Amino acid sequence: MSLPKFLTSKTFVIQLAIAFGIIIVMVFALMKFLSVKTHHGEEIKVPDLSKMQIKIADERIKELGLELILLDTVDFKKDLPPFSVVEQDPKAGNTVKSGRKIYVKVNAGEFMDVTLPVMKNKTYRQISANIKSLGLVEGTITYKPHIAKDIVIQVLQNGKKLDAGDKVKKNSKLDFILGDGKEMFSESSFDEEQNTNEVNENND
Template sequence: MSLKRFLTSSAFFKNLVVALVIVIVFLFAIVKFLDFSTNHGEEINVPDITKMKLEVAEEKLDEEGLEVFLLDTVDFKPEFPPYTIVEQDPRPGSKVKDGRKIYVKLNAGGFSTVTLPDLINKTFRQAANTIRTLGLQEGKLKYVPNIAKDVVLEIHQNGKKLKAGDKILKNSTIDFVLGDGKELFSDENDSIPSQEQDSIE
């Protein structure tokens, strides 16, 4: 049988149809296998692991088929227990695939210390901006007689006088002693004119 006759014969078309069916079935089987191996359509709700110790979070995520990856330790946040997770990505409730890594940040064990700069003779506004930048908080203000109004004369913490260079914990409360802008004359100064008058006499 010549090639031309074979290509136009019914046997050729039957074989062609069978071959196409086999190819289609094979491709369908591959797609199904890939769907199964990649958990296509199956998603996991990310649990809330904030305020958990890292070891506890690892166990919980492992049960869900997820992994935890520590990114960094952040400055201490008092609303979270020490050494617990303060941030996670993806966030709780997000839908992810099996095996996805959950990136977390850990709370520090406590407040770090800062060095107190020289704030004496600074205006209260300047001093307040400086301590906020350092992570400190403004406390009580006490005014005493002094010609320099709203200028820092002393700094205290829990009744203890502080000086430049002292180490204090972040989030500490700092109290200020400020000038009230008034100048009081002492009894000595008040008596000078009378003394001068006596000497003249």
């Protein structure tokens, strides 16, 4: 059979139709596979994880077909539960595809330790800003006879004396005993004042 006759024959037309049918089926199957693989059109609303314990948040996210990633632990916030979610990305209410990673930051379990600097024999004005920068709280101030006014004689926490290098929890309240500047001047007090001034000059 010649080529022109074969191309116009019934057999060729049938084979061509079968070939087109196979191609159409394969294209449809491929599109269906890609749709399932990429979760085409499937969107999940991100839940609000704030104040949720990290373990519970992880279980909740997995139930939705998402993945929880812990980015960091932030300084302890006393108004939030320990080890609870304080930040999340994407934010609650956003829609994402299945398998998307949800990044979170978690509240620490407690306040971190702070190392006390040298405060004794410095004026209260000198240490006040330092106390706040360390996240500590100024408590009760009492005065004791001393030649130098507002000089730090002692630092206490709940009645316990503290020294430079001691560790306390951030947000701890510190009490101070300061000099009242009313002690009578004497040779011994002159020597004490001189020593105090030398300490302050060295520390500055």
